[in-house]
Amino acid sequence: MLDIQILRNDLAGVAARLATRGFVLDTTKFEQLEGERKVIQTRTQELQAKRNSASKQIGIAKSKGEDVSAIMAEVANLGDELKQAEVQLGEVQIALQTMLEVLPNMPNESVPVGKSEADNVEVRKVGSVPKFDFAVKDHVSLGEGLGGLDFETAAKISGARFSLLKGGLARLHRALAQFMLDTHIDQHGYTETYVPYIVNSASMRGTGQLPKFEQDLFQVSFGGTSNKAAMVNVYADKFLGDGLVANDANIKVDVENWYLIPTAEVPVTNMVRDEIVPLEKLPMKFVAHTPCFRSEAGSAGRDTRGMIRQHQFDKVELVQMVHPDESYVALEQLLGHAETILQKLGLHYRVVKLCTGDIGFSAAMTYDIEVWLPAQNTYREISSCSNFEAFQARRMQARFRNAQGKPELLHTLNGSGLAVGRTLVAVLENYQQADGSVVIPEVLRPYMGGLEKLAG
């Protein structure tokens, strides 16, 4: 969420910066709502002050045994007026909040301006494109040849966009995750975490998946029919008053739901939601290995072959909560931590800085790491490392106590370190041999019982 103060003070500036990422800010609507808010809030608070002082006087008078009918008469008509003002205030505040919650973050000044993926800037290439003196196979053919990759059975069990691993491939998948975790814990100073895979809507709201991207998520029902929260816990009730119902067309109602995490970023980052952490606890660095669940609603027909784009995949996620002054240094470090994994695995990759038109909703700056896939003859995203500045922290009220002792929003970052499924794909394709076998990278062999090669 953006700081409403910045919108008040420099609306045109915000609009200009959001425009670089292709977002049109409705400044007229904001100014109108903000104007209304100011009038209504001032009036409401005046009425509340009046009620408070009158009530206090009644209390004092009664304790002295004096007659209170005169003061009572004075506030007799206050009730209705106040209630009406409070309802109006609630409505305008919800409208403002609803507008704010769907505004994307402002890109950092140094993010290259561009419209799409095509305008992203390559930062560096590490390693070189591997040469093969035979016709390369893709990971699907390799995996099926090795007898460990079975999409048909996965489809029978679940449906499209699921995969099933067996034997050496399943173990290689596990080895990759273990190797990544161990590296980040032992060499990069991250604290290992095990977190819930089902989260509430407040957590999704905190990191920015809600309210705008609900269609990308899997929602979880409770006990088969209604989930417990659908028993309607409507936070807007206070403002809606008696006359309005929850599904009133103009008012967004927040019903408490459960969702499967689309990334460990959600549960891990939300650890600090509604917290004020001591200054000396920063930076906080956490790593988690979790499955991730995505509906892929908007990508029908894309990457349908293989395990590149699945409803369920594993990812090792790096998350940091840092002092605002440190977040860009931390981003470079976090990126380096992710790159280390690829380097140790001996995989060729490049780092790309996303342009304003391609960065995600919550991010102020993002680097993607793209690994070379020989069968596709191209680079594919295997990690995305972002600095969210205070965007998520403001939604979460995640703060630290600064040197002056005052609560201040901290900065959050995260990055894949790495996507396990795609790393498996990269290892299979890059380490394939002419006979269809796959050499196991040396760093993984300790996790594979010393095995050097997967062969059918």
Added chain:
RNA sequence: GGAGAGGUGGCAGAGUGGUCGAAUGUACCUGACUCGAAAUCAGGCGUGCGGUACUCCCGCACCGAGGGUUCGAAUCCCUCCCUCUCCGCCA
């Protein structure tokens, strides 16, 4: 699933309709005493929002969450969430 107890400021813990944003203790900060420290004494010490006003002023809101009753709610009523204890079931 059954029965019971409870959710108040960093922590502990009072407060069952009225000058309560909230006693007291403790932790923490400042000052005094001291060569210094401890002890002691004095003072300070929640968060968010608004008023063109970050550290000065004023107001509003917040005692798990959301509703309700009332001139007035931490306190009474309703719903939900969470925690703890015992029993049952279960990996």
